Amino acid sequence: MRCSHPRNDSLTFKVADRFVQGLAEAGHDYEVLDLHGIGFDPVLKGADEPDWSAAEQSFSPEVEKEIRRMKEHDALAFIFPIWWWHLPAMLKGYIDRVWNNGFAYGSNHLHHQHVLWIGLAGVSKEQMKKRNYEEMITHLLNVGIADYCGVSSSNVEFLYETLDSNSKHYEMLLNQAYHLGLNYAKE
Numbered sequence: 001m002r003c004s005h006p007r008n009d010s011l012t013f014k015v016a017d018r019f020v021q022g023l024a025e026a027g028h029d030y031e032v033l034d035l036h037g038i039g040f041d042p043v044l045k046g047a048d049e050p051d052w053s054a055a056e057q058s059f060s061p062e063v064e065k066e067i068r069r070m071k072e073h074d075a076l077a078f079i080f081p082i083w084w085w086h087l088p089a090m091l092k093g094y095i096d097r098v099w100n101n102g103f104a105y106g107s108n109h110l111h112h113q114h115v116l117w118i119g120l121a122g123v124s125k126e127q128m129k130k131r132n133y134e135e136m137i138t139h140l141l142n143v144g145i146a147d148y149c150g151v152s153s154s155n156v157e158f159l160y161e162t163l164d165s166n167s168k169h170y171e172m173l174l175n176q177a178y179h180l181g182l183n184y185a186k187e
Helices: 011-025 061-071 089-098 125-130 133-149 167-182
Strands: 075-081 114-120 153-159
Touching (some): 011 075, 011 167, 061 089, 114 133, 114 167, 125 133, 133 153, 153 167
16 A cells, blocks of 8 residues: 555555455555655656666666566555546556656566555545546546556545545544445455
8 A cells, every 4th residue: 555645644544554454354464655764766767767678677666666566566545646637647657657658667567456545635526526527536646547457457536625624524534534444355
């Protein structure tokens, strides 16, 4: 599971904690990767630029390490705030650098059976639907990224109104995350 938020005391991390509680209760093994915590550099540089003429390619040590880490798991989950109707730059940079040609697409594809994207939206469901943001984000993640990289079982879940600090609302969001973990990747 990849978590992307600059503060580990954020709702994003609380959601991640509850999600992995559900995973553990369902009997799943998991690894939590805090992209900010490991100091991941999201900027794509020359060593990691896709070489479209090569079937396989070597990347920077940081990216090779993340590729090895990804190969150890058969499913993925990403938990992140939605900023500007998109992934945060840290998570987008992780995908840009690690889900690279020859590993995630091109001559090879990801071997993962499932990917779950949990986006925390400060707005309401109605506001997300108003300009089709929900549909566009879902299509981008499920089709533009996951399916393109060979993962046909991709699901996007939104947690809405995350700026509402009402304790009952937060508990509802955390319970939603717990149930997503508890029921993750059930066939």
